[in-house]
Amino acid sequence: MNSSEIIDRESFDQNNNYFILSEYLGHHKEENKLVLRLVEGRIILEFLSSDIVRVVMSKRDNQVDLSSTPAIIKHDLSYNNFTIEDKAEKLELRTDSLKILINKTKFFLSFYDLEGNLIHQDYSDHSLGWSGDEVRAWKELGAKERFYGLGEKTGYLDKRGRKYTMWNTDTFNPHVPSTDPLYQSIPFLIGFNQGRNYGIYFDNSYKTHFDLGLNSEKYYSFWSEGGKLDYYFINGTGIKDIIKNYTDLTGRMPLPPKWSLGYHQSRYSYHPEEEVKEIAKQFRKKDIPCDVIHLDIHYMDKYKVFTWDEQKFPQPKQMLNDLAEDGFKVVTIIDPGVKKDPRYDLYQEGIKGDYFCKYLDGEYYIGKVWPGECLLPDFTKAEVRRWWGDKHQLLLDKGVKGIWNDMNEPAIFNDSSTMDIEVVHDNDGDLGTHRRFHNLYGLLEGQATYEGLKRYNPNERPFVLTRAGFSGIQRYSAVWTGDNRSFWIHLEMAIPMLMNMGLSGISFCGTDVGGFSDNSDGELLTRWTQLGMFMPFFRNHCAINNINQEPWAFGEDYEKVIRKYIKLRYRFLLHLYNLFYESYQSGLPVMRPLILEYPDDEQTYNLSDQFMVGDSILVAPVYQPDRSERMVYLPEGEWYDFWTGNSYDGGKNIIAKAPLETMPIFIKAGSILPLAPSMNYVDEEQIEELELNIYLSTDVREDNYRLYEDDGISFAYQQGKYNVRDFSYLYEGGKLEFRIYNLIDNHQLDYNNYLIKFKNLALEPNVVMIDGIKSDDWEYNNCDLKISVGVNVSKIEIR
Numbered sequence: 179m180n181s182s183e184i185i186d187r188e189s190f191d192q193n194n195n196y197f198i199l200s201e202y203l204g205h206h207k208e209e210n211k212l213v214l215r216l217v218e219g220r221i222i223l224e225f226l227s228s229d230i231v232r233v234v235m236s237k238r239d240n241q242v243d244l245s246s247t248p249a250i251i252k253h254d255l256s257y258n259n260f261t262i263e264d265k266a267e268k269l270e271l272r273t274d275s276l277k278i279l280i281n282k283t284k285f286f287l288s289f290y291d292l293e294g295n296l297i298h299q300d301y302s303d304h305s306l307g308w309s310g311d312e313v314r315a316w317k318e319l320g321a322k323e324r325f326y327g328l329g330e331k332t333g334y335l336d337k338r339g340r341k342y343t344m345w346n347t348d349t350f351n352p353h354v355p356s357t358d359p360l361y362q363s364i365p366f367l368i369g370f371n372q373g374r375n376y377g378i379y380f381d382n383s384y385k386t387h388f389d390l391g392l393n394s395e396k397y398y399s400f401w402s403e404g405g406k407l408d409y410y411f412i413n414g415t416g417i418k419d420i421i422k423n424y425t426d427l428t429g430r431m432p433l434p435p436k437w438s439l440g441y442h443q444s445r446y447s448y449h450p451e452e453e454v455k456e457i458a459k460q461f462r463k464k465d466i467p468c469d470v471i472h473l474d475i476h477y478m479d480k481y482k483v484f485t486w487d488e489q490k491f492p493q494p495k496q497m498l499n500d501l502a503e504d505g506f507k508v509v510t511i512i513d514p515g516v517k518k519d520p521r522y523d524l525y526q527e528g529i530k531g532d533y534f535c536k537y538l539d540g541e542y543y544i545g546k547v548w549p550g551e552c553l554l555p556d557f558t559k560a561e562v563r564r565w566w567g568d569k570h571q572l573l574l575d576k577g578v579k580g581i582w583n584d585m586n587e588p589a590i591f592n593d594s595s596t597m598d599i600e601v602v603h604d605n606d607g608d609l610g611t612h613r614r615f616h617n618l619y620g621l622l623e624g625q626a627t628y629e630g631l632k633r634y635n636p637n638e639r640p641f642v643l644t645r646a647g648f649s650g651i652q653r654y655s656a657v658w659t660g661d662n663r664s665f666w667i668h669l670e671m672a673i674p675m676l677m678n679m680g681l682s683g684i685s686f687c688g689t690d691v692g693g694f695s696d697n698s699d700g701e702l703l704t705r706w707t708q709l710g711m712f713m714p715f716f717r718n719h720c721a722i723n724n725i726n727q728e729p730w731a732f733g734e735d736y737e738k739v740i741r742k743y744i745k746l747r748y749r750f751l752l753h754l755y756n757l758f759y760e761s762y763q764s765g766l767p768v769m770r771p772l773i774l775e776y777p778d779d780e781q782t783y784n785l786s787d788q789f790m791v792g793d794s795i796l797v798a799p800v801y802q803p804d805r806s807e808r809m810v811y812l813p814e815g816e817w818y819d820f821w822t823g824n825s826y827d828g829g830k831n832i833i834a835k836a837p838l839e840t841m842p843i844f845i846k847a848g849s850i851l852p853l854a855p856s857m858n859y860v861d862e863e864q865i866e867e868l869e870l871n872i873y874l875s876t877d878v879r880e881d882n883y884r885l886y887e888d889d890g891i892s893f894a895y896q897q898g899k900y901n902v903r904d905f906s907y908l909y910e911g912g913k914l915e916f917r918i919y920n921l922i923d924n925h926q927l928d929y930n931n932y933l934i935k936f937k938n939l940a941l942e943p944n945v946v947m948i949d950g951i952k953s954d955d956w957e958y959n960n961c962d963l964k965i966s967v968g969v970n971v972s973k974i975e976i977r
């Protein structure tokens with residue numbers, strides 16, 4: 179319904195009669211758990227570490243159910259070392275980093291650090307309750323509290339004052355600021371009160387809601403329409419530490435194949451074969467780098483998954499092989515719906531193997547999707563995941579390099595736009611209706627796909643892209659934000675959305691560059707490509723009925739600028755790859771809101787139109803038409819304009835020049851940045867000389883940079899086959915000492931030389947010493963000193 183009649187039908191439903199867990203009746207300790215008996219319910223506090231406490235509730239005298247959703251992978255975390263002191267009004271618990279008070283007359287929890295500072299507490303009037311199937315928690319809302327995280331959500335960076343729902347939804351209508359939910363459910367929230375931060379991960383896969391101060395100034399609240407109240411309170415020294423702890427629980431992204439960080443070109447759909455080849459040819463002819471081409475649903479025979487349309491793609495193996503020779507990797511789309519056609523082997527196998535979703539009485543669920551009537555695999559069964567994963571051999575055998583999982587909310591063409599919630603999933607015997615498994619469908623399909631690809635080729639990192647997902651999706655898949663539009667406002671909205679996805683554990687994310695539906699134009703595509711070159715996942719994609727938006731679609735003036743930025747992506751690739759490695763290790767995002775690096779600077783708390791790449795590059799995309807300047811906030815310190823080399827003092831806003839060919843990029847003074855030569859595709863050629871840029875400033879005495887490198891494709895890095903170099907300098911009184919340490923040297927590097935560019939060296943050097951020997955082999959020009967040295971050099975001194 180799209181008329182205003184809809185208004186009446188919405189109700190806020192705030193005043194359900196909840197049974198509130200109130201008076202304390204008793205407690206006991208069981209290993210790493212504290213079991214609390216209360217009027218109206220029980221609670222277990224389970225300690226996973228001194229910083230992570232899980233809170234699980236049951237109704238009345240029911241046993242507390244400690245099972246988890248598949249988001250949680252760290253089942254071995256356990257911390258027994260907490261103490262309990264029974265005081266008159268309160269129970270006081272202590273870990274190595276937290277003091278937790280449990281109020282007895284009226285139950286609520288308060289979390290303090292060991293100095294006695296309150297980090298966070300429950301709403302003291304009513305903190306936990308249930309009503310029928312619904313379970314709910316109320317939390318005290320700090321006067322200036324900000325909220326981040328929640329994955330793929332519309333709106334600005336700070337989510338305070340908004341209400342969001344978690345229910346994976348195929349949302350084709352334009353994503354306006356109030357559009358919710360979208361395709362992903364990541365019930366992870368970061369509460370930020372300057373200096374006091376914490377995370378809450380609500381481990382419930384049913385439809386959940388977060389009201390972040392929309393309906394009250396005193397509390398915020400989250401609840402679910404089913405399942406149990408089961409959340410993790412996550413402490414940490416700052417937001418970074420909280421993300422690290424959260425991704426300890428739900429997993430991190432293994433390193434993707436390096437080529438997947440290159441540029442991707444897609445549309446709905448490139449076909450037939452000749453068109454695909456022509457697109458590829460154009461990229462090379464026009465000297466625009468491209469690594470990946472995506473094939474949308476028209477490569478299939480009548481939209482039947484794991485088939486090829488033999489008319490349009492008579493020789494897929496040959497085609498993929500030809501493309502590979504030119505450096506192109508091909509990713510094919512897969513939808514979960516299996517066409518109901520008794521002649522179709524996948525359908526036959528699914529019926530014979532009992533792999534499809536059914537109602538309790540055994541009747542199959544049939545939904546209409548692209549192929550017509552379809553059955554849907556029940557990915558909650560391990561056997562089905564295995565079957566589905568193995569099916570990918572059919573594509574991989576032909577040379578397909580990655581899989582793009584679409585429509586996996588799952589999306590169905592009906593009023594609810596998804597599967598009937600009464601369908602019962604098998605879940606290896608622990609049955610549950612679609613209410614419980616809906617939000618997990620994409621995650622489990624992602625697992626099936628990732629594991630299938632890895633089984634097929636254990637020495638190659640899978641590339642999987644998904645639209646739907648749940649917490650933990652980062653373990654298997656990159657995520658794109660679905661059907662955006664070619665509207666400027668969607669370009670603007672992409673920035674905070676991607677930043678919050680990054681804060682929620684999903685580092686490898688991106689939006690359709692140029693916009694999916696509606697028609698793009700040259701300026702929009704150019705500006706979007708500029709943002710795209712710093713998005714972790716960089717793909718231009720476009721809908722079926724819209725005009726072309728390949729980099730050359732709008733004429734040479736735009737093409738020239740687009741080429742420049744796609745090339746620049748490849749220049750930054752080593753650095754980006756390095757950041758992906760950091761993500762794999764710590765969960766930290768590649769694309770970061772400024773608050774992550776400057777948590778003491780209030781100006782960053784809701785800064786939604788700029789971001790950082792790692793901790794040294796600040797990017798300020800232009801997201802409105804006809805602009806030639808934009809305001810940029812530079813945090814404390816000194817910043818270099820990447821284009822001009824001019825320096826600016828931070829701690830203020832500046833007006834940056836931003837004509838069409840310029841997206842403002844600033845480099846933090848003091849930092850070290852490797853740049854690679856641009857190529858047609860990743861690893862097309864060996865890097866002969868690694869360029870290192872040192873952005874010196876008299877205000878920065880020292881800094882360092884660690885560069886991680888490996889073969890970019892295999893899992894050998896997990897056996898220690900990689901290389902880590904540490905570059906550092908000390909810059910004082912006009913003297914500079916630069917050091918190179920080979921920390922880990924288990925991978926053969928391409929290059930034998932470094933081209934080191936010391937920027938902003940105020941005076942021409944008198945002496946340059948390389949490993950103690952005077953050298954004349956350097957160039958000084960306009961305050962920049964250039965030196966080329968062998969990779970075995972360990973020390974450069976400049977006086």
Ligand code: MIG
Nearest residue numbers: 445446474475511584660661
């Ligand atoms: O109902 O496969 O979001 O990227 O091009 C549309 C066709 C189905 C939705 C995806 C979009 C893709 C399109 N798909």
